[in-house]
Amino acid sequence: MTRVAIYARYSSDQQQEASIEDQFRLCKERAEAEGWEIAGQYKDHATSGASMLRHGIQRLIEDALAGKFEIVVAEALDRLSRDQADIASFYKRMRFADVQIITLSEGDISDLHIGLKGTMNALFLKDLADKTRRGLRGRVEAGKSGGGNSYGYDVVRKVASDGTPQRGERTINDTEANIVRRIFSEYAAGRSPRAIAKDLNAEKIAGPSGSRGNKGWGPSTIHGNRQRGTGILNNELYIGRLVWNRLRYIKDPETGKRVSRLNPEKDWIIQDAPALRIIDDDLWQAVKARQDSQKADWNTSGFWDRKRPRYLFSGLMSCGVCGGGIVNLNGVRVGCANARNKGTCDNRRTMRRDLLEATIFDALAHHLMEPELFALFCEEYTRHMNKLRIEATSQLAGYQAELSKVTRNTDRLIDAITDGVPASQVKERMLNLERRKAELQRLIDETEEPPALLHPNMAEHYRKEVDRLHDALADEDHRHEAVAIIRDLVDKIVLHPQPEGSKTTMAIDLHGDLAGILSLAAETKKPPRKGGDFRESTKLVAGAGFEPATFRL
Template sequence: MTGQIRAAIYARFSTDMQRDASIDDQIRSCREYAARQGLTVVETYSDRAVSGASLMRSGMQKLLQDGRSGLFDVVISEGLDRLSRNQADIAQIYQTLLFADVMIETVAEGAISEMHIGLKGTMNAIFLKDLAVKTHRGLKGRALAGKSAGGLTYGYSAVNKVAANGEPIRGDRTINAEEAAVVRRIFQDYAKGLSPKKIAEALNIAHIPGPQGGNWGTSTIHGNRDRGTGVLNNELYIGRQIWNRLRYVKDPQTGKRISRLNPESDWVITDVPDLRIIDDDLWKQVRQRQGSLKSKGTGVPVWNRRRPRTLFSGLMECGCCGSGFSKIQKDSFGCSAARNKGEAVCTNKRLIKQTELEARVLDALANNLMDPEAVKVFCEAYTAERNRLAATATHNRAGIEKELASTKRDHGKLVDAIIAGVPADQVKDKMIALDDRRKDLEAKLAVADNPPAQVRLHPKMSQTYRERVAALIRGLAESEGMEEAREALRGLIEKVVLVPREEGSGLTIQLHGALASLLMLATGASTHQVARMASGAQNAKSSAVAEFQDYDIIDKLVLVAGVGFEPTTFRL
């Protein structure tokens, strides 16, 4: 080669080298190589602390762009692995530069040909895979020992220790008292009914730094329950470390890492009781609330669901077309279909002010939604359905008893296996599943043994209901418990139907109550239980209806404002 040949130098170091001076060393080595070959260096390109497993590097992208523009004739690098360690990527680099009549030479291998691309690319790919396997094996060893096998979790501090040989001991943690108090606050506030958004706002107002030192966000708190992300889903807070729940792969198009959920059989679960921050009761309360927060008919979890913006958002329905009522003006609601789809779908363009709607509905809730006659009908229907299910359970008793006996035998075999020396961790999940099934079968037998049910209306039920609704309405004006009161009140309503009056310009409001929720409140259920009902789906098979289980009859009953009560009429 002659001095007229223009050369570009490329250097890179990845995080496994951890030395910024490595870039200068590589460039110096490449310049010396260029001088020996009589090449003129016209440009240098570099990427600092970037993995060679991806092409999405600024220096590499600029080199390829300039190479296509004819800025240089040859690329010099210290070694082929500096250009890339990915077999497909190194082939793409080679083909791109070859198309632009640009050669590749390295200090280690000399002029690069197709043979180098195939051989070295394969060797580099094997190196990356082997490195990943060794790293994974080392991290698994840490996880099995109860040590940190990843980043440091909020609520804990790293413990710096040194072994006898002077090497640092990695992975030990201790509870950070200040951060642990914040974790407990988050769990307690959520269990009380506060939304992740409100919790984050309160923490930011108090100037409490988040896990990365910045502000708190909603997703940081609620995360994703299935993937174990977010403060509320981290089982380390109850002394249970789960490692290898997720794996990360690089998208070949973008170079970005994408997380994927591993099979549960691949998880490494270790008990670390000394790292417990949250007690079991509080953890269960949070889990129960998370389980009930599902969007109606979709099963969408709370972290993917928009919370209602106003007290009765999502509950209002047009009496003409059945569409929802939404905010049309700053302080007024109107039929969405009439506004968005025109008169061919709905002609109801009447509006109702938010303050007026909420005042009248709350008044009706407090005074008109516990009609004794409607409750009597419910009690009779519920009694009949409960007895039908009990009769069915009795008929199936023999099969239930047979399965229960088998379940107990299988559980006993696992206990014997542990006594014989089988590690408990290998059979723990199976034992838990069998024990849960045993409890379920015993509950079914108990139902079969119960005498015919009889549900009666307590004389003071209506009075108790009115007193508790009044307390909930007062709770809307208080910061403590406001969210729970709001959800509980929504849980008492099946829907609010707004019908244009035949005369005048007003709207008639027909308030439909969710009977199961009304009875829960009237018979002493906690406000928290009633609040959970609203979060799932307005009276649609909510897990919060502990007193009524999943009997279909509950879902079919609607209590309309009582006998002799004319629906409230608003004149606008």
Template sequence: MPDTLRAVIYARYSSDLQNAASIDDQLRLCRERAAREGWLLVGSYEDAATSGATLMRPGIQRLQQDARDRRFDLVISEALDRLSRNQADIAGLYQTLAFAGVAIETLSEGRVSEMHIGLKGTMNALFLRDLAAKTRRGLRGRVEAGRSGGGNAFGYTVLRSLTDAGEVRRGDRAINAQEASVVRQIFLDYANGMSPNRIADRLNRDGVAGPRGGAWDKSAIHGNPKRGTGILNNEIYIGKLIWNRQSFLKDPQTGKRQARPNPEAEWITKDLPELRIVDQDLWDAVKARQADRKIIQTGHQAWERRKPRFLLTGLVKCGCCGGGFSTIGKDRFGCSNSRNKGTSVCDNRTGITREDLEGRILTLLTDRLMDPDLVKVFAAEYIAERSRLAATRTDDSAAKRKELAKVIKDQDVLVNALLAGTPAARINAKLELLEARQKQLELELAEAPAPVSSVRIHPKMAETYHERIRAIIAGLSDPDQESQARDAIRGLIDKIVATPVPTAGKRKTLDLTLHGDLAGILAMSLGVQQLTGQQKTSCEQEVVQSTEFMVAGTGFEPVTFRL
């Protein structure tokens, strides 16, 4: 009904509510609240066992997308901290929902306003900091008692037992004889001159499961000596537990945690001789070889320690195993899995120089994309699809205007009832709902996009693409434009698949298949992708948004080109 608010429920539990039943409890209480208020429930969103310190949660992401699509008018939650505990995130979420005309109602705070966002956001941030401090204090207590401070190392089995009070005792572990023999063999092989790459390859060929149950990677063996990571650097194998080597901070831009080394004075060290797996002589031999290799690398293989970000870094995938391509030599790329995990995982040992790779891809982007005949077909399909979407939007606007007229009419009926002597208590609540719905409909109609018929593309957009891509490639040699040109080119590429194929001789070469990002290619073809970073006009934005929408549909598949 037009006079009823459409509501959805959001529920979440995490570290402070470690109980799966909590989701059901939150949903039940919110349903009861919706029933009392007369709101129409149209859905619910859940995130189970997920921290509220980040918005990178599937449930809250779907909620925001549906809010932007105007599928509901109100979000009901048990408390504001169920939505987020991060100050910046809750403020951003509030602004996103407010822009979409969606309000937030919680069982604890009632209707949420800017005041709640400021005060509760600060309180939730303080809660997270206090929770982290308490967790860290508890972990340190376990370490001081000689138990694990979190996680487990390969070679040990976690033990579970109950205390006299019936609580689970955590942090105890014992040597796993089978895994311990693998650890000793790794140390022995490395001390005898075998590389981490060859050790990983041998373990994979022998079917030995890695620390996480999958294949072995050379990085799991050599790790980082300064940070104590990797099999060869974990001092627990000589009976020494070191805790608090590093701390983690969340990057506010990506939401990912970044490790930061702590000063050695802050490390907590405990001697646990009963957990020793590797004898001291073997450990010292490994450390001596690591020191020797460090000296050699400093003089002759500096490129291994410093890998600059090339034009196509991260975009090339192996056609045999699907893994990424990485630097395998100076200005040379190859399959990462084949180099790091051995030929038993991937036998693609064919490499390619940076010059050859970039040259072939840039040639393809310049000469073979945007065939004029295909562009004409696409232009006709594009215009037809835009016409269909325009008709759909026109129908939606008409329905909203019709609903708005009925909402105003219903308000007049209630006002007349008040004038006729009907008690206000029976009418006020319904009148408020109608007024809220009126404001929302007026806002949606005011923000409705202009008719799409004004947006047109031309079959000659292939010429525009070729002119722009040549200008961008030329910008790669200009220091002032190099960074922007690189980003523009990378935006045209979804991935590059490199598959080895035999040649006339015994050697193999790589067949390159470029999977283009169609939305990016079309944006450049339409002349709306600016190398200089100029802001797009509203018409240009409409074109880009529409192409992105249609690329995601079933009618337009990603473009693929081979070299």
């Protein structure tokens, strides 16, 4: 009996949970009518189809590649994905796994569906985004909120006479408004955001996130980014000015996550909302004057050097107790930022930075590529790369075989015309063949070459390269490049407090970055950096479940 998997999804919290069950019911009816065995049901709740970072769809792909079913059934193609690239990738994976895709709306999915429906779904998303923005802009120009909420205000929920919800109304929350005034007053009086945040946390005052613990008030919650209008001190709604469209959000194709970009000021929509004013003009201007006095001069000599990580492992260290960042407390020692800035972590142990760097550097050179571990990894890596080679080669061979077939059919049509068959009778067929031929040639040109396998001497070469980088740190002409490469070898560093009387104040868990390690280990004249071909191939390995070694130092 043919085994099938059923997939269902609904997009947002505004839709009903019953939507999933309705989709399952319709797909089950189709499976029963065809005599199929249901091997599994996969679902994603309140998740956009613009991203493949969904638990249900990822489990479906994993099980398809494991051969657990022969057919995927969904209500419509847009339930699987609305993104052109994602649906094309999903289709290719299912085809490689010999899994057929059938939807109740479109039937048996083919290349034509992927091209046409993928384009239609992408246009639908763009049209939906445009309509949403148009509606939000109209709401803002009417003096209402364009979405979300700011600390100091409550959402007002109203229903019109026709039963439709009225959105965008806000009212001042007096308790939170007093906290906002306190923050502005203390900052204008000379207190730092860090000191203000520590006091608020010590008094157990809930922050904008509504939680207390480690997610309470932080310095960045208060000072934010003035240019982007983030942070308590930069929110112009506190002076009765509603600013909308300052930022736009686009999806990172690598991670599928949204990132913000600053829009030109001419595109901002600004409306007065005097009823929402919390801060008076004098206090606002006093805060702006202090911000101006502390603003960095971008033209000052050495400014851009200070934008680089100040120390070797800055930004890569985290606390093993609260998960917050480990920062430089002074020129000598490092410690937990939450313990120092917020008072929300009990890890008050510190460690000398030079000892930390020396310990980690020794581990990079002598532990992350131990011969026994590297030999085992080479075996697994080679097995996985061979699998990818087979997949890439079979896909490429399929395209080439179809291209040869299309070329032969085209030649036959030309011979038929030469033998006297009217061109009008074969015109449409000829055009279709030419279009498919061009598409196949494009697919062949775009198909990537299989990734390279590992050389058995990579471990020894890696250790030599690390030693060379250590020497480069003392050379001012090459220090910045050496630091960047060394940081590529580290995924994260977690510091755990040690009991009193231990030889060291904190234990170090070093997590090596797989792609960086293998890039450095590749014996080339210049180790490939992030974005290089070799690094891209190692991402496939990390994504398949291979993890670099982790050491407690």
